[in-house]
Amino acid sequence: xxxxxxxxxxxxxxxxxxxxxxxxxxxxxxxxxxxxxxxxxxxxxxxxxxxxxxxxxxxxxxxxxxxxxxxxxxxxxxxxxxxxxxxxxxxxxxxxxxxxxxxxxxxxxxxxxxxxxxxxx
Amino acid sequence: xxxxxxxxxxxxxxxxxxxxxxxxxxxxxxxxxxxxxxxxxxxxxxxxxxxxxxxxxxxxxxxxxxxxxxxxxxxxxxxxxxxxxxxxxxxxxxxxxxxxxxxxxxxxxxxxxxxxxxxxxxxxxxxxxxxxxxxxxxxxxxxxxxxxxxxxxxxxxxxxxxxxxxxxxxxxxxxxxxxxxxxxxxxxxxxxxxxxxxxxxxxxxxxxxxxxxxxxxxxxxxxxxxxxxxxxxxxxxxxxxxxxxxxxxxxxxxxxxxxxxxxxxxxxxxxxxxxxxxxxxxxxxxxxxxxxxxxxxxxxxxxxxxxxxxxxxxxxxxxxxxxxxxxxxxxxxxxxxxxxxxxxxxxxxxxxxxxxxxxxxxxxxxxxxxxxxxxxxxxxxxxxxxxxxxxxxxxxxxxxxxxxxxxxxxxxxxxxxxxxxxxxxxxxxxxxxxxxx
Numbered sequence: 001x002x003x004x005x006x007x008x009x010x011x012x013x014x015x016x017x018x019x020x021x022x023x024x025x026x027x028x029x030x031x032x033x034x035x036x037x038x039x040x041x042x043x044x045x046x047x048x049x050x051x052x053x054x055x056x057x058x059x060x061x062x063x064x065x066x067x068x069x070x071x072x073x074x075x076x077x078x079x080x081x082x083x084x085x086x087x088x089x090x091x092x093x094x095x096x097x098x099x100x101x102x103x104x105x106x107x108x109x110x111x112x113x114x115x116x117x118x119x120x121x
Numbered sequence: 122x123x124x125x126x127x128x129x130x131x132x133x134x135x136x137x138x139x140x141x142x143x144x145x146x147x148x149x150x151x152x153x154x155x156x157x158x159x160x161x162x163x164x165x166x167x168x169x170x171x172x173x174x175x176x177x178x179x180x181x182x183x184x185x186x187x188x189x190x191x192x193x194x195x196x197x198x199x200x201x202x203x204x205x206x207x208x209x210x211x212x213x214x215x216x217x218x219x220x221x222x223x224x225x226x227x228x229x230x231x232x233x234x235x236x237x238x239x240x241x242x243x244x245x246x247x248x249x250x251x252x253x254x255x256x257x258x259x260x261x262x263x264x265x266x267x268x269x270x271x272x273x274x275x276x277x278x279x280x281x282x283x284x285x286x287x288x289x290x291x292x293x294x295x296x297x298x299x300x301x302x303x304x305x306x307x308x309x310x311x312x313x314x315x316x317x318x319x320x321x322x323x324x325x326x327x328x329x330x331x332x333x334x335x336x337x338x339x340x341x342x343x344x345x346x347x348x349x350x351x352x353x354x355x356x357x358x359x360x361x362x363x364x365x366x367x368x369x370x371x372x373x374x375x376x377x378x379x380x381x382x383x384x385x386x387x388x389x390x391x392x393x394x395x396x397x398x399x400x401x402x403x404x405x406x407x408x409x410x411x412x413x414x415x416x417x418x419x420x421x422x423x424x425x426x427x428x429x430x431x432x433x434x435x436x437x438x439x440x441x442x443x444x445x446x447x448x449x450x451x452x453x454x455x456x457x458x459x460x461x462x463x464x465x466x467x468x469x470x471x472x473x474x475x476x477x478x479x480x481x482x483x484x485x486x487x488x489x490x491x492x493x494x495x496x497x498x499x500x501x502x503x504x505x506x507x508x509x510x511x512x513x514x515x516x517x518x519x520x521x522x523x524x525x526x527x528x529x530x531x532x533x534x535x536x537x538x539x540x541x542x543x544x545x546x547x548x549x550x551x552x553x554x555x556x557x558x
Contacts, residue, residue, distance in 0.1 A: 009484045058158025065162040066426030080187025082529035104530040
């Protein structure tokens with residue numbers, strides 16, 4: 001069972017619904033405020049953090065960067081830079097925990113992330 | 122505005138933008154403030170020594186470049202008002218890249234000067250084209266004018282479900298129509314002058330009242346669960362202190378922002394840029410203040426976790442303050458506004474922790490604003506393209522919009538309408554010169 005927590009600041013419910021749809025019985029998903037979500041990762045109560053905002057790095061990852069450190073976080077999409085499956089695979093393999101993306105890229109980013117994460121587990 | 126009249130407007134614009142740009146670049150160089158909300162958290166990492174400068178530069182550049190080219194510049198081209206992103210996203214990167222404070226001031230100033238001169242040149246170039254495209258370009262933002270007051274209804278929809286959203290939409294629509302009718306049949310007169318109540322303002326106000334009512338009711342219902350919430354302010358009190366220590370340079374920035382806004386040479390969002398270019402200052406004020414609710418959670422969180430503040434303040438009330446007052450008072454009002462933000466930071470954080478529904482409303486307002494702008498600017502881009510090139514304008518706009526989505530949105534969706542309209546304008550001129558149309 002992969003435990004995913006949705007933090008960040010935009011489209012939270014949509015991301016959670018998408019995670020549930022793509023992961024089915026293999027995932028457990030929760031929506032929290034960004035700081036609380038990052039704390040849960042730090043405490044080991046969740047495995048991965050997804051966050052979304054207009055830039056893929058601000059509201060998406062602010063709490064996660066502060067609490068987990070930038071080494072565990074990555075923006076997988078930015079305005080004008082679409083998510084890339086190879087980079088996401090690599091980030092998941094490297095053990096990154098928190099992923100940020102823009103509200104333009106919710107569907108593609110969550111799709112790729114779920115594929116990588118489910119494969120990895 | 123009398124003191125400013127000795128200077129012609131163009132020179133004044135150059136001076137103020139150059140000063141603002143130089144100062145913002147200095148603030149980014151000293152890690153005091155950046156505009157880009159995505160750079161703020163990583164700047165915290167840089168300050169604490171966990172990130173190298175080279176990495177900070179690389180990420181800031183990647184994060185800002187697409188937004189300047191694809192968002193800032195297109196919106197600044199379609200009117201005489203510069204969208205603030207064009208300036209402050211650039212100065213973030215320049216300040217971070219500069220080796221020292223003096224270099225940051227000089228390169229930042231040059232950048233601001235270059236932006237004003239460059240935009241001016243492009244607009245003059247557009248005016249010389251055989252087929253006029255400026256009239257078309259001004260149509261890009263038109264749908265914003267009529268649709269912005271639907272924002273509270275969309276926010277209610279995102280936060281509390283589409284049924285409540287529809288209820289809010291219908292109620293605000295009725296308020297809008299009723300006020301329009303009242304303005305005609307029973308105008309309110311004060312002495313000789315007729316006081317017109319803005320139908321948009323009324324629709325916006327009614328929508329906001331409904332949104333706040335739903336949010337308060339939901340907060341009361343959920344209050345029992347939120348007893349053991351974490352205190353963000355306590356967690357990051359050192360960072361709050363760091364921001365407070367940088368108060369003075371930040372006050373100067375606040376003053377410059379409000380001055381620029383008061384002169385109507387900068388706007389905080391595509392919406393107020395559009396309103397200012399049509400001299401609809403009241404509407405610009407409304408949208409600038411409404412946006413604050415959406416940005417409080419974002420700026421407060423990114424500021425607290427990094428110790429770096431926002432060079433534009435919490436968007437966009439410093440602009441709103443500027444629109445409200447004359448350029449003589451604007452610098453003072455802006456500085457006071459900035460002081461209120463910095464001194465109130467801890468209280469805002471506590472407020473957000475205590476009323477999570479308020480934080481949610483902020484998040485949903487931003488989602489709603491993004492979606493509304495995407496639709497409004499697509500429609501605007503299409504009608505502008507149709508005006509410039511009736512035979513193929515919408516063909517290009519609709520085609521590029523969908524292709525961009527298929528490609529996974531390499532261009533910010535909100536900017537596809539305006540950018541394709543500019544492209545259509547250039548194409549129609551090439552075809553004209555080539556004798557094809």
